[in-house]
Amino acid sequence: MHVAINGWFWNQPYTGSGQYIRRLLHQLVKVAPDLQLTLILPPGVNQVDDVPENVSLLTTSGPGGDIGKVIFEQRTYPRMVAQVNADIAHVPYWGAPLSSPARLVTSVLDVIPVAIPEYSRGFKARLYTSLVSTCARGSAQIITLSEASKRDITEYLNIPPDDITVTYLAADPAFHPRLGSERDPAVREKYNLPDEFVLGIGGFDLRKQFDQLLLAYTYIVQAEGANYPLVLAGREPEWGTAMFPDLHKYADDLGISEHIQWIGAIDEADKPSLYRLARVFVFPSRYEGFGLPLLEAMASGTPVVANEVSSLPEIAGDGAFLVEPGSPSKMAGAILALLEQEPLRQTLINAGLARATHFSWRKTAQQTLDVYERVMRM
Numbered sequence: 086m087h088v089a090i091n092g093w094f095w096n097q098p099y100t101g102s103g104q105y106i107r108r109l110l111h112q113l114v115k116v117a118p119d120l121q122l123t124l125i126l127p128p129g130v131n132q133v134d135d136v137p138e139n140v141s142l143l144t145t146s147g148p149g150g151d152i153g154k155v156i157f158e159q160r161t162y163p164r165m166v167a168q169v170n171a172d173i174a175h176v177p178y179w180g181a182p183l184s185s186p187a188r189l190v191t192s193v194l195d196v197i198p199v200a201i202p203e204y205s206r207g208f209k210a211r212l213y214t215s216l217v218s219t220c221a222r223g224s225a226q227i228i229t230l231s232e233a234s235k236r237d238i239t240e241y242l243n244i245p246p247d248d249i250t251v252t253y254l255a256a257d258p259a260f261h262p263r264l265g266s267e268r269d270p271a272v273r274e275k276y277n278l279p280d281e282f283v284l285g286i287g288g289f290d291l292r293k294q295f296d297q298l299l300l301a302y303t304y305i306v307q308a309e310g311a312n313y314p315l316v317l318a319g320r321e322p323e324w325g326t327a328m329f330p331d332l333h334k335y336a337d338d339l340g341i342s343e344h345i346q347w348i349g350a351i352d353e354a355d356k357p358s359l360y361r362l363a364r365v366f367v368f369p370s371r372y373e374g375f376g377l378p379l380l381e382a383m384a385s386g387t388p389v390v391a392n393e394v395s396s397l398p399e400i401a402g403d404g405a406f407l408v409e410p411g412s413p414s415k416m417a418g419a420i421l422a423l424l425e426q427e428p429l430r431q432t433l434i435n436a437g438l439a440r441a442t443h444f445s446w447r448k449t450a451q452q453t454l455d456v457y458e459r460v461m462r463m
Contacts, residue, residue: 195374262386
């Protein structure tokens with residue numbers, strides 16, 4: 086069996102789609118060493134790193150930008166699939182072609198643009214969402230990351246549940262409570278981290294709801310003063326747009342700016358230490374296809390507070406403190422409980438570590454291989 090994989094996100098390893106394709110491919114070669122794999126790269130990407138030795142690479146040419154992405158997805162990638170005579174074309178993100186020369190498998194990691202209207206503003210965004218929604222329906226099988234996403238795909242894309250397979254993600258082995266902890270002091274110094282802090286990591290767009298966390302922190306400041314500053318990690322956008330409300334100004338308005346430390350983008354290799362060093366990790370998102378940071382924190386031995394929404398209860402199980410979405414006071418109460426009640430904190434750490442063991446990339450790869458084999462029998 087020969088699978089040709091769309092590699093648009095390969096050289097974007099810090100995005101969710103980039104992490105997904107890299108970790109999936111590395112595990113596929115382990116669970117199925119006889120599987121023939123070709124990674125089809127987008128225009129302008131001629132040098133890549135971290136590709137398994139027995140994966141073939143195919144470079145392409147063409148324009149860049151948004152138009153170039155559509156041309157690659159709809160014309161270049163299918164043409165390359167035909168050129169290598171692949172049995173299966175796997176697009177590991179929501180961007181399948183209208184027509185494929187091979188059996189088509191599409192990974193729809195989430196349906197944010199249709200589930201949250203703010204993410205499909207503008208004519209071009211709506212047009213692209215309409216295109217990829219139509220294309221997804223032509224897939225022999227859809228892969229997604231949670232039962233919650235499966236329900237959304239059925240609802241918003243009108244795809245039958247039997248045509249959708251759930252394959253959970255997993256935290257990388259680097260996310261561990263002890264392994265690699267010798268790097269923690271250096272990471273603390275690198276980012277000038279306080280001795281004790283509460284951590285938030287992620288993008289700062291509307292969906293991530295960091296405004297809820299900032300409002301919750303007004304209660305923390307009242308109760309704990311300067312004892313537990315809030316550390317926010319992630320590349321800062323151009324603030325003050327419809328998608329990225331100015332959180333710095335909001336913190337000023339709330340009077341809590343002096344209790345917040347913005348550390349900007351962090352190196353991927355530093356994330357396990359950052360989780361381990363945090364007293365509590367808070368994940369205030371209102372919608373996730375999976376919610377990998379939640380699992381990474383639990384695997385690192387850090388107690389988690391998150392909203393009880395979309396896929397997060399399904400992934401967290403009893404390993405996180407879940408609160409009513411949109412309730413800053415309840416989020417603050419959960420954070421304070423974990424800061425002040427050591428028995429509760431230790432109980433949740435142990436539950437999180439146990440929960441994280443239910444997920445593995447090897448299992449994800451095996452389930453993906455099962456999808457390929459099922460599609461070949463159709």
